[in-house]
Every structure is written in C-alpha cells, then in structure tokens.
Amino acid sequence: SKPAKRIAISGAAGQIAYSLLFRIANGDLLGKDQPVILQLLDLPQAQAAVKGVVMELEDCAFELLQDIIITDDPKIAFKDIDYALLVGARPRSKGMERKDLLSANAEIFTVQGRALNEMASRNVKILVVGNPANTNAYIAMKSAPDLPQKNFTSMMRLDHNRALAQLAAQSKQPIAEIEKVIVWGNHSPTMYPDFRFATVKGASLQQMLNDEAWNRTVFIPTVAQRGTAVIEARGLSSAASAANAAIDHMRDWALGSNGRWVTMGIPSNGAYGIPEGLLYGFPVTTANGDYTVVSDLEIDTFSRERMDLALQELLEEQNGVKHLLG
Numbered sequence: 001s002k003p004a005k006r007i008a009i010s011g012a013a014g015q016i017a018y019s020l021l022f023r024i025a026n027g028d029l030l031g032k033d034q035p036v037i038l039q040l041l042d043l044p045q046a047q048a049a050v051k052g053v054v055m056e057l058e059d060c061a062f063e064l065l066q067d068i069i070i071t072d073d074p075k076i077a078f079k080d081i082d083y084a085l086l087v088g089a090r091p092r093s094k095g096m097e098r099k100d101l102l103s104a105n106a107e108i109f110t111v112q113g114r115a116l117n118e119m120a121s122r123n124v125k126i127l128v129v130g131n132p133a134n135t136n137a138y139i140a141m142k143s144a145p146d147l148p149q150k151n152f153t154s155m156m157r158l159d160h161n162r163a164l165a166q167l168a169a170q171s172k173q174p175i176a177e178i179e180k181v182i183v184w185g186n187h188s189p190t191m192y193p194d195f196r197f198a199t200v201k202g203a204s205l206q207q208m209l210n211d212e213a214w215n216r217t218v219f220i221p222t223v224a225q226r227g228t229a230v231i232e233a234r235g236l237s238s239a240a241s242a243a244n245a246a247i248d249h250m251r252d253w254a255l256g257s258n259g260r261w262v263t264m265g266i267p268s269n270g271a272y273g274i275p276e277g278l279l280y281g282f283p284v285t286t287a288n289g290d291y292t293v294v295s296d297l298e299i300d301t302f303s304r305e306r307m308d309l310a311l312q313e314l315l316e317e318q319n320g321v322k323h324l325l326g
C-alpha cells in the first residue's frame, strides 16, 4: 500500500477536532487507499483530554490509521508533516479586547509558523481554522520564510458551504447542481457571499432568483451571521460543520476540485485590487495539488464596496500585528 501521509492537527482536544479526527482517520480527507499518521498538538493542560480522544480513535479500529503522536510541542507535532490543520487558537474571554485577542493569537501563530518552517515537509499544505483565521494564517506565513507562501491558507469554506445551502433552499435546486459561488474577504461579518456568477445546470442562478432585495437583506446577512445563529441555538459554536468544511478545503486542495469553484483564504496574487500577500477569500479552482484564482470576473460598484470593507478590516488586523513579527 501507499506510504502514510503525516497530518498535524492542533486544538486536538477541542470540539472541532472531535468531529475532524475520526473522519480523517476514516479516509474522508485523502481517500480510502491512503494510510495516515495523526500528529496531535494541544496545550499541556489538554494532554489528558487528547489521550481520551486517542483511546476512542483506537477503538474505531480504523484500517488507514497507522500511528498517532500526542504532544504539546509544535516542533514534534510538525515534524515531516504533509498537511497541517491548525484549529487551536486563543478564544476571546470575557472583557478581552480585540487587540489583545489579536496579539495572543499572533504569539501562538508566530511560534507555530517558525516550527513549520523548521520541521515540516517543504510541500506541506497548511489550513488555519482558528480565529481570526485569515490573520493567523498571515502570521504563520510571515514566520515561515523558507516555506512557499502559497502553502498557507485559511478557512473560508464553511462560509462557502453556508452560502451554497442558502442558495439551494431559496432556489429549490439540488446543491450538487449549483456552481460558481464565491465568498470574498474575511471569515468575519464583513465577508461578501457573491452568487452573481452562480449557475444551476449552466443557467444563471441570479436570473432564476431575480431578487436583489433578498440578496442584500436576507442572503448576505444570513450567511455572514450564521456562526452567531448556531451559537445562539446550540450554546456552542459550529463544530461538525466546521470540521466538514476543513475536510472539503484540504481534500479539494490535495485531490482537485474537478473544475468547480471553491473559496479558499489565500495570500493574494494582487488580483481584484487586493494587495499582494494579504490573506483574503478568493474563488479558486484546484488541480494537481495547486490552486488557481478565478480571474477577470467583473466587479460592480456594490461588490467593490463589499470587497473593500473586508479588505479594510484585514488591513487593520494584519497591520495591527506587523510589529510582533520581528
């Protein structure tokens, strides 16, 4: 059989990881013929909980799961890895200001970026899930100068999938038939879900729905506030859907999207007026382990405003942590 791929997951004791690890071990990420080794990272005080999760992983008797490493040291977790799913992050505690949250995470992702730089495979594919995801990915990328910048991505796929679900419900069309949906910008309430180019069996979804008021007053806010709605209903933030999106993101990146557009947070190549190197949500297609930005889409006035709003927010976040990068 194939040699095993090494996959690091941080935040391994957390609730997203509890949905994620079992699916990866089951072959949902890299396929049913690809053995995996899980390299689990969490804080020292979470090691006992990680061990409990590992007992359950063992008890599933997954045939593809070749080995499991448990550690609180990023250098051990990232040694020779092919994939990293960076889920662990510092959550906002009561009374914590936004800038304190940013610096706490900047510290975590500086350390992890350096460890990736030193220990990971040179082809490692990195997905940052922990919030603020785009800026955390930016910090990790800046802290890993020896790795290609394009290897650093952030998760916008949950927002993309949420948009698909809303569009399918509104148009009463099957999700599998809806293509070319985009979520521009930041994984935050400034995100811009955009279905101007979306198609159903090749026909324009925008023309089919023909309701700009629904777009602006229902669709965009529903997608952007979905995380909050889940917290209000469940008392906990999205976990299974976040894990599912992380798998979608990595699987498509590794194995290809077969021509379909997907949304990834990636370092900008300068397209659409987004400054080069800024981590921003773009429509991409993926093939042969690489992603390509969908280029030359027309940007109308409303879209430009929405895209710039997210850009301003990300510039503030990313400028706000620059001085910590050394």
Ligand code: NAX
Binding pocket: 010, 011, 012, 013, 014, 015, 016, 017, 041, 042, 043, 046, 087, 088, 089, 090, 091, 108, 128, 129, 130, 131, 132, 133, 155, 156, 157, 158, 159, 187, 237, 238, 239, 242
């Ligand atoms: P949990 O609080 O359940 O788990 C987080 C885990 O990370 C804990 O076990 C904690 O000990 C660990 N951790 C904290 N700092 C660490 C560090 N420096 N190194 C290693 N592990 C560390 O959170 P969970 O619900 O799993 O969410 C994880 C992150 O995903 C949060 O930051 C959350 O905001 C973010 N999300 C991002 C989404 C996205 O679309 N980009 C959507 C879902 C989710 O809200």
